[in-house]
Amino acid sequence: MREAVFAETAGAPVPFPAANDALALSVAQAELIRVAGVEGIAAVSKKQNGALFLKKFLSSPKHLQMFLASGPIDAGVPAAEGLAVLCDIWNADSAAAGDFAPLATAVALNYAAMPFREGAKAIERDMFRPTSPVERYTFYKDASLAGRLDPMFAGLRTWELRFVVDSIYDNIALRWAIENINIPRRQYVDACWFVEYRGTNAFGDTVQGPLFYMPWRESENPMLNASKHGGVCGSLSTFGSAAARAHGIPSYTCGQPGHCAYAVRIGTGDWLGGFGGPAGAPHHYFWGQSYYYILLMEDAYAGVLKTKTRPGETAPPPAIDNAAADARILNSQRNVWIARQAFDAGKFDRAENACAAAIAAQPVNFDAWTLCIENARKNPATTPAVWQKIADAVLGALSNHTRPACDLLARFDDKLSDGKTAAEKLAWFTRVHETVAGTKGEIAWDWSVSDLLDREMRQFPKDAEERWALFKKAVALHAPTNEQLLGQLLDWGVKNLGETGADKCIAALADVVNENAGGIDEKAVRKILGTAILAAEKAKSVPAFQAATKAAGKYVETPPAIKLERPGDLKLVSAGGLLTTSSTTGWDAPLSHGNVINETGGLFHTGNEKNPWAIVELPGTKTLTGILLVNRAGNEDRASPLAVSVSTDGATWHKIWDTNKAETQWFIPLQGKGTKARWVKVELTRDKPEYFHLRNILVYGE
Numbered sequence: 001m002r003e004a005v006f007a008e009t010a011g012a013p014v015p016f017p018a019a020n021d022a023l024a025l026s027v028a029q030a031e032l033i034r035v036a037g038v039e040g041i042a043a044v045s046k047k048q049n050g051a052l053f054l055k056k057f058l059s060s061p062k063h064l065q066m067f068l069a070s071g072p073i074d075a076g077v078p079a080a081e082g083l084a085v086l087c088d089i090w091n092a093d094s095a096a097a098g099d100f101a102p103l104a105t106a107v108a109l110n111y112a113a114m115p116f117r118e119g120a121k122a123i124e125r126d127m128f129r130p131t132s133p134v135e136r137y138t139f140y141k142d143a144s145l146a147g148r149l150d151p152m153f154a155g156l157r158t159w160e161l162r163f164v165v166d167s168i169y170d171n172i173a174l175r176w177a178i179e180n181i182n183i184p185r186r187q188y189v190d191a192c193w194f195v196e197y198r199g200t201n202a203f204g205d206t207v208q209g210p211l212f213y214m215p216w217r218e219s220e221n222p223m224l225n226a227s228k229h230g231g232v233c234g235s236l237s238t239f240g241s242a243a244a245r246a247h248g249i250p251s252y253t254c255g256q257p258g259h260c261a262y263a264v265r266i267g268t269g270d271w272l273g274g275f276g277g278p279a280g281a282p283h284h285y286f287w288g289q290s291y292y293y294i295l296l297m298e299d300a301y302a303g304v305l306k307t308k309t310r311p312g313e314t315a316p317p318p319a320i321d322n323a324a325a326d327a328r329i330l331n332s333q334r335n336v337w338i339a340r341q342a343f344d345a346g347k348f349d350r351a352e353n354a355c356a357a358a359i360a361a362q363p364v365n366f367d368a369w370t371l372c373i374e375n376a377r378k379n380p381a382t383t384p385a386v387w388q389k390i391a392d393a394v395l396g397a398l399s400n401h402t403r404p405a406c407d408l409l410a411r412f413d414d415k416l417s418d419g420k421t422a423a424e425k426l427a428w429f430t431r432v433h434e435t436v437a438g439t440k441g442e443i444a445w446d447w448s449v450s451d452l453l454d455r456e457m458r459q460f461p462k463d464a465e466e467r468w469a470l471f472k473k474a475v476a477l478h479a480p481t482n483e484q485l486l487g488q489l490l491d492w493g494v495k496n497l498g499e500t501g502a503d504k505c506i507a508a509l510a511d512v513v514n515e516n517a518g519g520i521d522e523k524a525v526r527k528i529l530g531t532a533i534l535a536a537e538k539a540k541s542v543p544a545f546q547a548a549t550k551a552a553g554k555y556v557e558t559p560p561a562i563k564l565e566r567p568g569d570l571k572l573v574s575a576g577g578l579l580t581t582s583s584t585t586g587w588d589a590p591l592s593h594g595n596v597i598n599e600t601g602g603l604f605h606t607g608n609e610k611n612p613w614a615i616v617e618l619p620g621t622k623t624l625t626g627i628l629l630v631n632r633a634g635n636e637d638r639a640s641p642l643a644v645s646v647s648t649d650g651a652t653w654h655k656i657w658d659t660n661k662a663e664t665q666w667f668i669p670l671q672g673k674g675t676k677a678r679w680v681k682v683e684l685t686r687d688k689p690e691y692f693h694l695r696n697i698l699v700y701g702e
Contacts, residue, residue: 021061028064031337032083034344035073040080044087053087056097063097066105070158071286071301072113082112085133092134094504101142106161107301116284119166127222139171140164150180152187152267153248157326159286159301163250165263168282170171174648175225177246178321179228180552185249188264189274192240197652198230198672207232212439233275233652234372237262240274252424254280254291258649260638263294269304276651287366292403299401302366332362339371342606350381357609363397366404374413387415393426395435402436406452417459429456430473437477437485449474449485450492452688457496471497471505490532494547505547526555532591537593545578549594556591559601559633559695565665566628566700572599573679574699578617583607585691596697603632603694612692614685621648621678622701627668630696637662639694641685644668646677653681 023244026077034042045051056061073079075390086108089096096104110116111133123131131139140555143149156164167174179193198207205211207230216225226239241262244251250265254277257592263271271278271294273467279291286297298304339354352375358368374516376382391409395515397406409416409432453474471493478485493505529552536544575598583606584590592602597616606612624646631639640662645653656675657668681701684692 004106006153011556017419021363024192025059025061025064027337028061028068029058029112031068031339032058032064034337034340035068035075035079037076037080040077044079044084047084047087047091049091049650050087053090057086057090058701063105064587065103065330065333066158067109068099069330070105070109071162071297073109074113074117075427078112078114079118082108082110087109088132088134088602089137090668093138095141096137100137100144102156102158103140103161103165104137105132105158107165109158110162110166115289116166117150119168121164122168123130124172131170134166135171139174144248149248152185155322156248156250157301157322159297160250160265162285162357163252164245164248167245169246171589172599174246176221176223176243177243181243181246185247185264185266187248187274188240188244188247188251188266189262189272190240190276190277191243192236192262194243194506195226195236195239196230197232197236199232201229208236233649234260237275237277238259240264252282252284252294254278254282255684256280256651259651261290261651264622267281269298281398288405288407290403291485292401293366296366296398296401298536300362300366301325303328308374309646316593325443327446328362328670332358332365332368336365336371339368339375343371343375343378343407346382348375349511351375352379352393352646353678359393359397364401369394369408370396370411372501373408377412377415381416384415384418384420385580387412388428391416395606396430397436405435406432410455413459419651422460422464425456426458426466426473427639429459429623429660430472431476432456433477434550435475441676449478453492453496454502455491467497475505485539486531487537487541487544490536490544490548491539491541494543524554525589526552529555533590534584537578540578540617542576542578542619545594546576547590550593552591556589556595556602557591558595559603562601562630564599564628564630564696564698566626566698570625570700571702572698573618573622573701574598574616574697576619579604579614581606582612582692583609585695587691597699599696599698603693605696608689608691610687610689611685612690614694614697615682616680616697616699617650618678618701620629621676622699624670624673624675624677624680624701625677626670626698626700628695628696628700629666629668630695630698630699631664632695635691635693636664638690638692639684642666643683643685645683647681648673648676649688650679658685 030234041054041622045054055483061554066078068082070702073082085391087105090110091102093100110354121137140149141382152166158344181194183191186665200206201212201215203215213222215227216229220228223239223242226235231239237260241251241253241264244264251262253260253262256276256279259276261276261280262274263282264274273279278294281289282291282294284295289363303321335354335358339351339358342354343352352372355368355372355375357366362368372390390412394405394408398408416428420428431450438450457467467475473490475489477487478489489506529548532548533545533552536548579593579597585605585607587605589603589605593604595602596604604614606614627644628643641658641660642656643655645655647653656670659666678695682694682697684690
């Protein structure tokens with residue numbers, strides 16, 4: 001037996017022999033038996049033509065590998081059911097084993113794994129006109145042959161098609177979309193706006209209840225129903241995503257706090273967001289419910305990271321070799337199957353070598369890393385030194401995918417800490433943050449350092465100096481590279497580092513930004529605190545914003561007191577909240593942003609842009625009694641026309657007031673109107689770009 005690759009005396013992994021078709025078939029057959037089970041395969045054999053299907057399927061490396069290596073499969077009943085679905089499709093159409101094999105396999109696989117399985121089962125169970133898997137396959141095949149789908153459809157592989165065929169809408173609805181919504185591929189991110197945003201129907205039924213669409217279910221397909229009668233973010237995003245899928249374009253809907261968005265894949269590795277996407281918790285995904293796993297999937301299966309078109313960019317995108325990408329992930333998955341068989345047999349060293357071969361073939365194959373860690377935990381010979389080698393390898397291979405990397409490390413945090421001194425732990429955690437800080441590409445809202453810090457800090461006693469040392473190192477690493485992560489750090493520190501946490505967090509930031517930490521002058525402190533406030537705003541952290549503005553209090557120049565033109569019996573609810581603006585300029589005064597939302601008065605100043613805005617996030621959802629806007633002295637005419645909108649989810653807005661006249665103050669009475677809001681947006685609505693600045697945005701409520 002070869003020595004395990006992560007052992008102290010490492011042997012080189014043995015790659016799968018790519019040219020050995022007989023071995024490829026044997027390994028794939030064994031993997032199918034493992035995931036579908038003997039009983040599940042026997043049940044398929046009893047279906048109509050089931051034995052003939054299995055004979056052909058089990059003798060075809062192409063079809064077996066297409067089924068097994070095109071994304072997640074859940075062992076047991078789901079895998080067996082997916083196999084049964086494929087049998088039904090093969091029975092219905094001979095092309096399902098030929099030119100349309102990827103499509104047939106994609107439909108079948110979506111019955112074989114969560115979360116795709118939820119959507120696939122819903123098509124049969126929940127829709128007004130249930131759709132069988134054979135009908136879904138036939139719909140896309142016929143539409144493709146008729147030239148009704150986007151040209152990209154013809155080149156999609158099985159794993160990509162899984163994001164096409166799983167719309168919960170029935171085929172009648174998708175056919176309606178083909179007839180009625182035909183726009184350029186890139187514009188499907190705006191297809192949601194074919195649906196009017198509204199919370200109640202013509203009969204007064206709320207969209208949150210079961211009756212909103214009921215009056216028209218018998219006469220209108222679900223997409224026509226939504227387009228005629230409206231809905232909120234869930235309806236709009238589901239509609240927009242389905243419109244793209246109807247035309248053969250991969251898409252998914254995704255959850256965000258209090259909101260539903262979606263994404264459309266306009267090209268390899270390029271997902272564009274609709275209604276606030278693509279970041280969030282995708283409802284269909286490989287490995288993990290985060291946009292970061294969508295990027296990892298693209299890297300593993302297509303061999304590319306997410307790319308963005310930059311203004312003025314003329315160079316063509318790098319060529320994508322689909323055949324090479326397919327070969328890498330297939331070779332990697334074959335080694336994963338071998339590793340799984342060795343693991344199940346208790347042959348841990350052999351499993352480790354096969355995992356290493358899988359990782360060598362495709363270093364970002366999350367399946368391979370998951371099994372590698374599972375095998376190491378089971379292997380009694382795994383030492384702390386071996387665990388550290390695995391951790392080093394994870395960080396190296398997934399340096400561009402730090403969310404999945406940190407999720408993998410969380411699976412053996414306990415093992416990594418064994419035998420380490422506090423100083424060694426601090427050094428290791430620092431290295432993790434160095435990798436996170438160096439992440440290339442988009443930092444989405446659903447990647448947080450909070451979980452990472454929670455896990456790391458638990459490795460030290462509560463009063464250990466290493467806790468603050470780690471926090472300061474993390475701030476030092478993230479401050480110059482990413483304001484969002486810096487804001488999250490401040491938020492975490494304020495909430496978790498005791499009563500003096502806020503002051504110490506700001507002090508930590510001061511130490512980092514100022515090279516001479518022992519002698520910070522006032523100018524440096526102002527700059528540091530301004531950075532902290534803007535970071536808290538970008539992270540949308542109310543606690544961090546409040547802590548930073550409180551620390552900045554003695555450095556803020558307050559404007560002369562004025563008489564506020566509003567009723568005297570109102571309760572101010574904005575003072576404990578957060579101010580964010582569409583942009584900042586050199587005239588902005590971040591230190592006084594906190595005073596903008598309390599009655600002291602401050603200043604925000606946006607750049608010269610079209611429709612600049614300022615948003616006040618309240619400490620919670622409130623019933624509003626009034627809003628007072630106070631103009632800035634100087635250039636007062638800039639502050640018109642104005643509009644005020646409110647939101648309870650931070651994504652969908654309802655305008656409650658507007659004006660075309662510049663005033664010194666504007667009071668908006670709301671008592672008795674039942675206006676509820678968590679967010680209040682004040683927007684300059686000029687046709688031409690303009691600067692936007694106010695002295696106060698004061699929100700009163702119950």
